[in-house]
Amino acid sequence: MTDTQQSEQQSEQQSEQQSEHSTKGSYVTGGKEFTRDTQYIETRITRDGADGYLVEAGRYRLVAARACPWANRTIIVRRLLGLEDAISLGTPGPTHDSRSWTFDLDPGGKDPVLGIERLQEAFFKRDPHYSRGITVPAIVDTTTGAVVTNNFPQITLDFSGEWKDFHREGAPDLYPEALREEIDTVNKRVFTEVNNGVYRCGFAGSQEAYDAAYDRLFTALDWLEERLTNQRFLVGDTITEADVRLFTTLVRFDPVYHGHFKCNRNKLTEMPALWGYARDLFQTPGFGDTIDFEQIKQHYYIVHEDINPTGIVPKGPDLAGWTTPHGRESLGGRPFGNGTPPAGA
Template sequence: MAYVNPSGEFSRDQRYIATRITADGRDGYPVEPGRYRLVVSRACPWANRAIIVRRLLGLEDALSMGVAGPTHDERSWSFDLDPDGRDPVLGIERLQQAYFARFPDYDKGITVPAIVDVPTGRVVTNDFAQITLDLSLEWAKHHRPGAPELYPAALRDEIDRVNKHVFADVNNGVYRAGFAGSQEAYEKAYHRLFDRLDQLSAHLAGHRYLVGDTITEADVRLFTTLVRFDAVYHGHFKCNRAKLSEMPVLWAYAKDLFQTPGFGDTIDFADIKRHYYEVHREINPTGIVPAGPDFSTWLGEHGRDRLGGRPFGDGTPPPPPRPGEEVPAGHGATG
């Protein structure tokens, strides 16, 4: 598969399936507990957002989750973690099958996260940015008691503004550096990334969270890039001005979130490393997966409590992951 743009700057294909699952069903897909399946890979930062939000909001009973393996080929993500290589609910071997069931001539990326309509086996949406917002707003009737407000009305404009910059310069910025096809394009992306990280660091030096005094959608979106930074982006994508662990404010902020229920307990470092180093053969031809770094450092002191804040606002932490949804032993920060 080709990722690097030989002519220079990497450009992400953002032609996603814009169908939405809503409370009123205006796109033909009403919110119905048990009807849909969220398909993810723990390796993918965009899918990781949906995993975290689903867990924070307590939507496990309403929206089941299928987990694809960390690697894929040109035919898409596969369910090779399941015993018979098939998703136990959808009965398919590859996510591609759900896309083709709805769009037989689908010619865009077969991406995660994706939500599939279980009765028909057809993909509904893969619009990752809208998926998590809709889980907060359209699925509100099915949130657990004590679920936090991740996209509160009073803060939406500010959250949207922060998210816009974080996406362009950080979430997608690491890819723009890693998949650049020229020195000029790489250096442009590199400086844009670290300029934004410096700005975020300056803000977070005096604020525990990005917007307001509680965890919001903005923190979820930044976290999934930061948690992958030292493991893959620093070396694999040449984002090497400094490691996250060498940027004191961002490192403390990321550790604070990692140690918050619903964040670190969704992180599979083994899958993350396998995905990037094995799949991106253009920039890692051998497919060798690095042995490090030491992930136990994510459990160290962060000191962010001194800034105050209430992680879940008036809500409560989520309970531990459901049986069968835990990160495999040895894949997280403790092993």
């Protein structure tokens, strides 16, 4: 067999394998509204070890792809709170097939701590018959190699509360007791209408479902535009959990959601308060330094075969504006309150 023939055979085999584990049909159901599966492994890691998992430095590994907005939240909070030495970080590459995320960015294609090629392996260690989505973020117990939890909303709250003994000096209080009720209320609307709203547009299975999702999304964005016109942060005068949750959607809006998900009434750059707010956070240590725009675009445009069957990744948009002055300091507030930015800022 010639080198050319061998190369063609390998290419055919790879193509067959990719086809076998294609994501096509995983995201869009014809004629239906997109509904997110929110049934996660809800085990918690706590100071009292009530669920069997005790807070312990060095024991757990956060697996969080930089491309994913839900995982990006955990990377931001981990950095803001200074938990890098307490909780290690594994970062899968930006793409995956129907089986799971892979560690293709690591030497040998294996996570250097867990020794696995696919996150799926850690889920099957927890439950050999696990049949739900293999999602990030996920926290894995390195002593067993099994997933502890992939319940992303609770993970960041527990980083703030249960892991407090390992926070860095000067860490911000992202979930202050006095503001929790308001934070929870804002987070609920942001999740249903914005974080998940862009997906409801992108994965709509009918024109009717898309139209309704589009209207809901921009109603919420208009509400946020008005709210942020006269206040620097979403709740209170410092960054909180609410800002983290909104930021990871906003930073993906123009590169992905505007075109790929058809959220195109206007761009983020055309909403003055939201664009200034997003740049303010992007330029705040712990936020923009966790963002990889190239990985973000690769993930959405390659993985979502239902809505981008060619797999072509767009070259734009121009991202230079993210580092331009935002002027939000004039609204007052201090990002870290009485605390300090994370190390290396």
